[in-house]
Amino acid sequence: MSRVTRFAGRDDGASARVAGFVAHLRENGLRLGVAEAEVALTALTHVEAAKPDETRRALKAVCTGCKEEAERFDELFTSYWMDMGRVRQKSVPSKSNANSDDVHSSRDAQGQEAGSAGQATAPDDHGRDDAESDGTGKLIATEVRNLSRKDLRDMVRPEEIAEAEDVARRLGAALRDKRSRRRIAARKGDRLHFRKTIRESLSTGGEPVRLLRKKRPDRTRKIVALCDVSGSMTIYAQVFLAFLAGLMRADTAADAYLFHTRLIRITEALRDRDAMRAIGRLSLMADGFGGGTEIGPSLSRFAGTYARRFVDGRSVVIILSDGYDTAPPEIMGEALEKLRKRGCKIIWLNPLKGWKDYEPVASGMAAALPHIDLFKAANTLSDLAHLERELAAL
Amino acid sequence: MIWTDLQTALSREGYVASDDLAVALHLALTLGRPLLLEGAAGVGKTEVARTLAAVREAELIRLQCYEGLDAAQAIYEWNYQRQLLTIRAAAEDGETGKTVEDRIFSRDFLLERPLLAAITKEAPPVLLIDEIDRADEEFEAYLLEILSDYQVSVPELGTIKATSKPIVILTCNGTRDLSDALRRRCLYTYVEYPDRQTELAILKARCPQIEAHLGNQVVGFVQKLREEDLEKTPGVAEMLDFAAALMGLGIADLTDDPATLQHTLTTLLKTQSDQAHITPEVAGRIAGKAA
Numbered sequence: 001m002s003r004v005t006r007f008a009g010r011d012d013g014a015s016a017r018v019a020g021f022v023a024h025l026r027e028n029g030l031r032l033g034v035a036e037a038e039v040a041l042t043a044l045t046h047v048e049a050a051k052p053d054e055t056r057r058a059l060k061a062v063c064t065g066c067k068e069e070a071e072r073f074d075e076l077f078t079s080y081w082m083d084m085g086r087v088r089q090k091s092v093p094s095k096s097n098a099n100s101d102d103v104h105s106s107r108d109a110q111g112q113e114a115g116s117a118g119q120a121t122a123p124d125d126h127g128r129d130d131a132e133s134d135g136t137g138k139l140i141a142t143e144v145r146n147l148s149r150k151d152l153r154d155m156v157r158p159e160e161i162a163e164a165e166d167v168a169r170r171l172g173a174a175l176r177d178k179r180s181r182r183r184i185a186a187r188k189g190d191r192l193h194f195r196k197t198i199r200e201s202l203s204t205g206g207e208p209v210r211l212l213r214k215k216r217p218d219r220t221r222k223i224v225a226l227c228d229v230s231g232s233m234t235i236y237a238q239v240f241l242a243f244l245a246g247l248m249r250a251d252t253a254a255d256a257y258l259f260h261t262r263l264i265r266i267t268e269a270l271r272d273r274d275a276m277r278a279i280g281r282l283s284l285m286a287d288g289f290g291g292g293t294e295i296g297p298s299l300s301r302f303a304g305t306y307a308r309r310f311v312d313g314r315s316v317v318i319i320l321s322d323g324y325d326t327a328p329p330e331i332m333g334e335a336l337e338k339l340r341k342r343g344c345k346i347i348w349l350n351p352l353k354g355w356k357d358y359e360p361v362a363s364g365m366a367a368a369l370p371h372i373d374l375f376k377a378a379n380t381l382s383d384l385a386h387l388e389r390e391l392a393a394l
Numbered sequence: 395m396i397w398t399d400l401q402t403a404l405s406r407e408g409y410v411a412s413d414d415l416a417v418a419l420h421l422a423l424t425l426g427r428p429l430l431l432e433g434a435a436g437v438g439k440t441e442v443a444r445t446l447a448a449v450r451e452a453e454l455i456r457l458q459c460y461e462g463l464d465a466a467q468a469i470y471e472w473n474y475q476r477q478l479l480t481i482r483a484a485a486e487d488g489e490t491g492k493t494v495e496d497r498i499f500s501r502d503f504l505l506e507r508p509l510l511a512a513i514t515k516e517a518p519p520v521l522l523i524d525e526i527d528r529a530d531e532e533f534e535a536y537l538l539e540i541l542s543d544y545q546v547s548v549p550e551l552g553t554i555k556a557t558s559k560p561i562v563i564l565t566c567n568g569t570r571d572l573s574d575a576l577r578r579r580c581l582y583t584y585v586e587y588p589d590r591q592t593e594l595a596i597l598k599a600r601c602p603q604i605e606a607h608l609g610n611q612v613v614g615f616v617q618k619l620r621e622e623d624l625e626k627t628p629g630v631a632e633m634l635d636f637a638a639a640l641m642g643l644g645i646a647d648l649t650d651d652p653a654t655l656q657h658t659l660t661t662l663l664k665t666q667s668d669q670a671h672i673t674p675e676v677a678g679r680i681a682g683k684a685a
Binding site for chain 1: 396397413414417418420421422424425427429430432461462472474477478481482485498567568570571572574577578580581582583584623
């Protein structure tokens with residue numbers, strides 16, 4: 001690379017720059033602590049830090065922790081060290097949805113400020129002038145792409161997330177799988193733990209005075225939720241997004257995705273400690289929100305990529321969609337078949353099913369039905385909560 | 395030592411490491427931190443540890459993780475059968491309680507499992523914790539203590555401190571997400587399938603007798619095959635099997651004999667639907683492109 005950073009004369013030494021870099025990564029969503037800055041500095045003493053490529057590789061090994069981060073790292077590295085993107089990119093104000101009739105806004109003027117804690121990851125949050133940011137703005141490596149992007153924080157309320165969290169926790173408990181061959185030691189178990197009993201009997205000279213027990217462990221099924229956010233689903237998105245956010249907070253093993261014409265993994269974004277900031281981060285990713293639907297191809301992509309890593313026999317895949325697919329129905333059938341081969345249960349929650357006289361006539365829905373374990377209506381959080389019994393029976 | 399030396403040393407042992415991986419390994423060695431390798435099956439993650447052990451002339455201690463793995467199987471366990479027998483024998487000899495107790499809770503009665511073995515070796519070994527994502531979360535938590543302090547506490551004996559700090563390599567296939575705490579303690583590298591040049595270098599290192607023409611074709615074929623929509627993408631080990639099979643059958647050119655080529659594909663395609671997907675026509679087309 002030919003571009004080399006020129007830092008200003010007033011700039012502090014190398015350690016400050018590395019610390020600045022770690023802060024830059026943190027602002028862009030990488031979870032790094034103080035210790036990492038220290039390790040990063042030490043690491044640089046073990047390579048030729050004057051060579052940009054070597055520095056990049058060393059810092060990459062230290063600062064990244066998963067595939068997604070590793071993929072983004074090079075871009076973030078360039079934007080900080082290579083004299084690019086020093087100034088906040090000119091941002092475009094997002095279209096305000098606050099007055100729109102079809103969405104609920106919970107944000108008053110004050111709430112808006114509180115909700116904007118996530119601005120480091122949401123550069124288009126405020127339409128600030130360049131003059132105002134004046135080169136001291138934060139470095140943002142994300143490009144501004146879609147002007148009509150929705151701010152999802154307008155649609156979801158914090159109370160709903162809290163409520164959804166509760167629902168998600170109950171669903172998770174209902175899905176707990178008690179059928180396991182393995183047994184673990186327990187105070188109240190249905191069988192004798194022979195090994196431990198013998199072990200314990202050593203202290204009494206080989207006489208088994210205390211009998212120890214074991215039981216089958218509770219094993220949670222892993223919930224994988226795929227939410228359709230195409231145009232036809234927009235009115236339900238509020239409930240479902242709250243549900244996803246609640247699910248992520250209640251269940252550390254759960255996994256979530258959005259799809260419209262593309263498929264996006266949102267697990268990482270939703271795990272943010274601040275629920276509203278998590279939703280804010282989603283806004284950035286949900287480019288194309290409310291557009292067309294390609295359920296089949298999205299599911300197919302899921303089955304071919306993420307499912308290989310995250311879906312196994314103990315997973316429950318929940319699809320939240322109305323089944324109006326613009327792609328040929330065969331793709332949907334094949335995708336679901338492929339997904340089922342992984343041994344998971346598939347639950348389809350269709351908001352339309354709650355309507356009187358609803359028939360799954362949409363060709364996509366019809367193609368999907370043979371591969372689904374449970375097909376239910378869900379329009380509201382309480383609908384979701386009522387699924388508890390049926391999920392337990394799966 | 396600089397990282398390129400390490401890279402050369404690894405390649406001398408037959409492992410062609412990418413620059414990213416070599417720097418990460420170098421840092422893991424110099425900083426004494428564990429290295430987490432993530433990537434698809436068959437990209438050579440486990441092999442890294444094996445080769446590193448060979449380069450350092452260190453012992454390789456491998457802990458294969460699986461669901462239900464617990465501390466007793468991974469760290470240490472008391473040899474209670476032996477303890478029991480000792481107690482019985484002691485009772486007959488009229489030995490008193492205290493001396494028996496001291497005896498049966500000594501190191502002689504302690505069964506070392508991989509993790510304890512790794513920290514009590516004289517020379518630092520390479521500790522490979524394979525497929526950590528298969529183990530339960532509780533086990534991951536155990537591991538944190540050992541990886542940060544390099545010590546194991548046995549209630550009856552006290553704390554056993556590391557006599558040597560092992561070089562720790564963890565691998566993971568992404569079966570489940572690992573905890574942030576574990577990721578933070580490790581250096582990290584995502585291992586990709588090797589590019590064409592690297593894969594050719596691997597083939598030459600592992601299979602020096604292969605002819606250049608066939609070698610090129612084999613690598614080209616496997617690389618193209620990875621772009622197909624397969625359930626199980628063939629890894630580096632499969633590529634080497636494939637090359638060995640072709641050489642064993644005395645094939646000099648992939649496009650010569652479609653029927654034999656189809657038979658050798660069993661080394662690359664490991665599911666029924668993948669085998670059905672790569673018909674002789676498809677194989678022929680890929681071989682044609684690779685030539």
